[in-house]
Amino acid sequence: MSLRERKTAKKKKEIIQSAVSIIGEKGYHATTMEEIASKLLMTKGSVYYYFKDKQELLFQSQKLLLEQSLENIKEVIKEKEIVQEKLREAMVVHVEFLLTESTGFEIGAKPEQLFSGKQLEEILSLRNQYSQYIDELIIEGVEAQVFHEADVKIVRNILLGAMNSVIEWYSTDGQKGKQEIAELMADYLLRILKRDC
Amino acid sequence: MSLRERKTAKKKKEIIQSAVSIIGEKGYHATTMEEIASKLLMTKGSVYYYFKDKQELLFQSQKLLLEQSLENIKEVIKEKEIVQEKLREAMVVHVEFLLTESTGFEIGAKPEQLFSGKQLEEILSLRNQYSQYIDELIIEGVEAQVFHEADVKIVRNILLGAMNSVIEWYSTDGQKGKQEIAELMADYLLRILKRDC
DNA sequence: TCAGTTTTTAACTGTCAAGTTAATTTTCGA
DNA sequence: TCGAAAATTAACTTGACAGTTAAAAACTGA
Numbered sequence: 001m002s003l004r005e006r007k008t009a010k011k012k013k014e015i016i017q018s019a020v021s022i023i024g025e026k027g028y029h030a031t032t033m034e035e036i037a038s039k040l041l042m043t044k045g046s047v048y049y050y051f052k053d054k055q056e057l058l059f060q061s062q063k064l065l066l067e068q069s070l071e072n073i074k075e076v077i078k079e080k081e082i083v084q085e086k087l088r089e090a091m092v093v094h095v096e097f098l099l100t101e102s103t104g105f106e107i108g109a110k111p112e113q114l115f116s117g118k119q120l121e122e123i124l125s126l127r128n129q130y131s132q133y134i135d136e137l138i139i140e141g142v143e144a145q146v147f148h149e150a151d152v153k154i155v156r157n158i159l160l161g162a163m164n165s166v167i168e169w170y171s172t173d174g175q176k177g178k179q180e181i182a183e184l185m186a187d188y189l190l191r192i193l194k195r196d197c
Numbered sequence: 198m199s200l201r202e203r204k205t206a207k208k209k210k211e212i213i214q215s216a217v218s219i220i221g222e223k224g225y226h227a228t229t230m231e232e233i234a235s236k237l238l239m240t241k242g243s244v245y246y247y248f249k250d251k252q253e254l255l256f257q258s259q260k261l262l263l264e265q266s267l268e269n270i271k272e273v274i275k276e277k278e279i280v281q282e283k284l285r286e287a288m289v290v291h292v293e294f295l296l297t298e299s300t301g302f303e304i305g306a307k308p309e310q311l312f313s314g315k316q317l318e319e320i321l322s323l324r325n326q327y328s329q330y331i332d333e334l335i336i337e338g339v340e341a342q343v344f345h346e347a348d349v350k351i352v353r354n355i356l357l358g359a360m361n362s363v364i365e366w367y368s369t370d371g372q373k374g375k376q377e378i379a380e381l382m383a384d385y386l387l388r389i390l391k392r393d394c
Numbered sequence: 395t396c397a398g399t400t401t402t403t404a405a406c407t408g409t410c411a412a413g414t415t416a417a418t419t420t421t422c423g424a
Numbered sequence: 425t426c427g428a429a430a431a432t433t434a435a436c437t438t439g440a441c442a443g444t445t446a447a448a449a450a451c452t453g454a
Contacts, residue, residue, distance in 0.1 A: 003422085004430075011431095028225030028309045032411055046432050048413070109306065112366075113224045154381055157366045158359040163356025168307075184351055191389045201400080201452090231443060243402055245443070333402095395454100416450085419446070420431070 001122045003122055012050050016061045024103030028058060028114060059119045063107045065101055066126035072097055072132045083141040084194070090137060095163050095182035102167040109164075133157060138193065147193040159189050211237055221300030225255060225311060256316045259305045260297055263323035269294055270330045280338040281391070285383050287334060292318050292360050292379035299364040306361075309310045329355060337391065344390040356386050 018039045023031045033044040051057040072093050080086040112125045134156045141147035214236045215236045230241040248254040269290050277283040308320045330352045338344035
């Protein structure tokens with residue numbers, strides 16, 4: 001990778017970060033390309049040099065986040081031995097990542113409103129892959145009789161729904177840190193599945 | 198209430214419904230006043246006769262929904278005797294109402310992005326009142342030793358987060374009905390709190 | 395029926411932002 | 425160092441939409 005290429009990659013990343021931070025705050029339509037640019041002391045013409053249009057910029061930013069999430073969960077599943085530990089750690093990491101990238105995730109809450117066609121397909125596919133991993137952990141636990149019999153889809157959606165909501169209510173000026181919240185949530189949610197109480 | 202007044206009220210309601218259905222689908226900024234009007238075979242001038250501006254229309258629609266939610270939970274708390282029954286029924290009704298008014302609720306997910314000033318205050322106040330009711334039920338259960346000791350805020354947010362997510366994944370063409378889903382969710386979520394398993 | 399009031403409409407204005415472009419400046423490898 | 429390629433910019437076009445208005449139509453009560 002040449003110097004030029006690396007510089008371009010860096011610029012793209014900066015632009016994505018700027019976009020995410022402003023869109024996260026004001027919403028996609030309420031955010032202008034000029035704002036995104038001027039936050040980086042650029043003009044919007046420059047932004048259009050790196051990204052074909054506003055939509056593409058949004059898409060790239062979401063894709064990045066979802067790909068990272070997938071990496072995270074794969075990693076956790078590889079590291080841990082016991083099912084219950086796998087699911088617990090997956091949830092902890094999920095909440096922690098959500099909170100460190102909260103603005104980004106706030107944006108992508110409703111993909112079908114933001115994307116269409118090929119882009120929507122790709123985003124939904126990444127999301128599905130992620131759900132799949134959670135489902136597998138639940139099934140594994142049920143089969144190992146560590147967890148109660150359960151409707152996998154519903155429980156998975158409860159877990160994800162509860163966790164994802166954290167970005168709406170977590171406050172940095174509260175007393176609890178991100179890790180603490182993540183662990184508390186994971187423990188509470190595990191109660192839904194755990195056999196021994 | 199005169200005939201005229203009732204007619205006006207009816208028109209306002211129709212406009213709100215139209216607005217909710219389109220905004221729910223495409224998002225607030227992506228929805229035009231013309232679309233809202235033409236769905237009712239009106240022109241947007243007419244809409245402006247009933248609502249001062251687009252923002253006011255959005256606000257009224259959200260206020261209506263939240264007020265209705267409050268009525269619902271008050272009702273449930275009055276009807277039931279046992280704490281656990283109160284919380285369970287509150288959750289069932291919550292999910293059911295969410296699903297019958299799903300488009301409306303999808304819109305209001307991020308109030309701070311949609312509203313500001315007095316409007317935001319009012320919306321947040323209604324939401325807070327609702328949370329308060331849930332909190333009280335949790336506390337009541339803990340004090341009666343029906344529920345585990347628990348961090349009330351976190352558990353309440355888990356419950357609400359999980360329930361509210363239902364509008365994102367419930368599908369009318371799945372096999373389960375709204376009531377069934379509502380009851381399943383309530384039962385799963387109660388496990389977080391219940392002492393006896 | 396008809397006069398006054400309410401409601402609706404079409405046509406208009408002003409603003410704002412997405413995206414384009416051609417000219418200028420910067421960068422970097424030979 | 426120099427020239428070609430890459431990157432940046434200011435100025436522009438275009439279209440869309442919120443909100444206005446003045447005139448027309450519909451309604452209503454006497």
